Amino acid sequence: MEGKKPTRDEALKLLHEYNENDSLRKHAYAVEAVMRYSARKYGEDEDKWGIIGLVHDLDYEKYPDQHCAKTKEILEEHNWPEEYIRAVISHGWGLCYDVEPKSTLEMTLFAIDEMTGLVTANALVRPSKSVMDMSVKSVKKKWKSPAFAAGVDRSIIQKGAEMLGVEVSELIEDTIMGMREVADEIGLKGEPA
16 A cells, blocks of 8 residues: 655654654754755655655664664554655665665665765864865865765765766765755854855
8 A cells, every 4th residue: 555645744753753863863854955955956856855865764763773674664654655665765775774776766865875974074074164165076085085984884875876877076066065955954054254
């Protein structure tokens, strides 16, 4: 049975119910914003892409050992459409789940999930503490330093870029542009000069 299309308010309520950690919430808002930006770029459904981005790590705070599997259960209990659930769990492909990203939506989520972490780390070491004045070049420079944001798995970003048929630089730009739209909410507006 196909569930009914969830609203952003429903997705946000679920996110807050399962995630009290401010960093996890900010990560969700960042991924949502980049997914919305990417949906507009590809001429896709912005709300759908954004909602999927918003809940992609729904289970991570409470059930880190069951990441993606628990999210699948939660979304099924809330009667979410199978297409949404598949897209959400596909971001764990090769890490904690065996659903391979196939659609442009799924491949984008797979690629930019880790990229938001790299862009966030980059923003936090900038004098402005902001994504507003950040360049692709500055992120690309940090990309090449494995010690910087060592928790960000660059191989996943690279694999995602290859699946999408784009350069990593394009993913960086899309991620910066999307995150600028929610810079206030994610604490990365900073004080650009």
